[in-house]
Amino acid sequence: EVQLVESGGGLVQPGGSLRLSCAASGFTFSNYWMTWVREAPGKRLEWVANINHDGSEKYHADSVKGRFTISRDNVENSLYLQMNSLRAEDTAVYYCARDRGVSLWGRGTLVTVSS
Amino acid sequence: DIVMTQTPLSSPVTLGQPASISCRSSQSLLHSDGNTYLSWLQRRPGQPPRLLIYKISNRFSGVPDRFSGSGAGTDFTLEISRVEAEDVGVYYCVQATQFPLVTFGQGTKLEIK
Numbered sequence: 001e002v003q004l005v006e007s008g009g010g011l012v013q014p015g016g017s018l019r020l021s022c023a024a025s026g027f028t029f030s031n032y033w034m035t036w037v038r039e040a041p042g043k044r045l046e047w048v049a050n051i052n053h054d055g056s057e058k059y060h061a062d063s064v065k066g067r068f069t070i071s072r073d074n075v076e077n078s079l080y081l082q083m084n085s086l087r088a089e090d091t092a093v094y095y096c097a098r099d100r101g102v103s104l105w106g107r108g109t110l111v112t113v114s115s
Numbered sequence: 116d117i118v119m120t121q122t123p124l125s126s127p128v129t130l131g132q133p134a135s136i137s138c139r140s141s142q143s144l145l146h147s148d149g150n151t152y153l154s155w156l157q158r159r160p161g162q163p164p165r166l167l168i169y170k171i172s173n174r175f176s177g178v179p180d181r182f183s184g185s186g187a188g189t190d191f192t193l194e195i196s197r198v199e200a201e202d203v204g205v206y207y208c209v210q211a212t213q214f215p216l217v218t219f220g221q222g223t224k225l226e227i228k
Contacts, residue, residue, distance in 0.1 A: 035217065037217075037219075044207075044219050044220070044221045044222065045164075045207065045209075045219040046219070047215075047216060047217040047218065047219075050214075050215045059215035059216075061216075095163065095164070097164075100152065100211045100214050100217075101152070101154055101166065101169045101170075101211060102154065102156070102164070102166060102209060102211070102217065103166045103169070104166070105163040105164045105165070106163060107162075107163045108163060
């Protein structure tokens with residue numbers, strides 16, 4: 001089955017860190033750009049970061065630049081998001097999505113930043 | 116950044132009747148490569164988003180032909196020819212012309228009258 005499954009979310013204090021994972025299956029992961037998108041309560045979907053096929057190109061939204069890092073492991077068919085210096089405004093459901101056209105989405109993982 | 120604006124934000128429709136959602140971008144979505152990277156997503160209650168339409172009017176794999184997309188430049192439309200109960204959910208337009216920056220509309224809630 002073609003799918004993406006996120007994990008790693010949870011409750012973290014402001015200033016803390018989390019590492020999100022996204023496991024891909026059913027397609028040739030290494031052929032695709034991959035993207036992280038988040039949805040904060042009451043706000044629209046927001047692009048967070050994306051990475052090219054082999055990980056040599058990475059782009060991050062200004063709102064997370066310097067704090068979040070996207071990476072991938074094409075052997076493990078996995079996408080990651082390392083999130084440091086977390087803030088309350090990073091509270092959201094985080095989705096991984098496939099390619100430029102966001103053609104496949106996972107179910108998301110909830111990150112709550114609160115003391 | 117390109118801002119995507121959808122109208123209406125809520126659309127009550129009768130089963131079997133058509134529905135239409137508009138999306139306007141703050142600048143042209145025509146890419147220098149000749150493509151227009153405007154897509155439509157559907158999110159049913161409790162489900163992740165699902166791609167319906169890409170590059171304005173191309174239906175993604177498995178999408179029923181009652182869904183169609185049209186438009187050019189800055190103005191785009193998603194149409195459902197005959198709404199079915201399973202179409203209830205939130206619909207989003209999304210631009211990837213400015214890739215790697217991708218931006219989304221605020222969503223339109225489709226509900227049955």
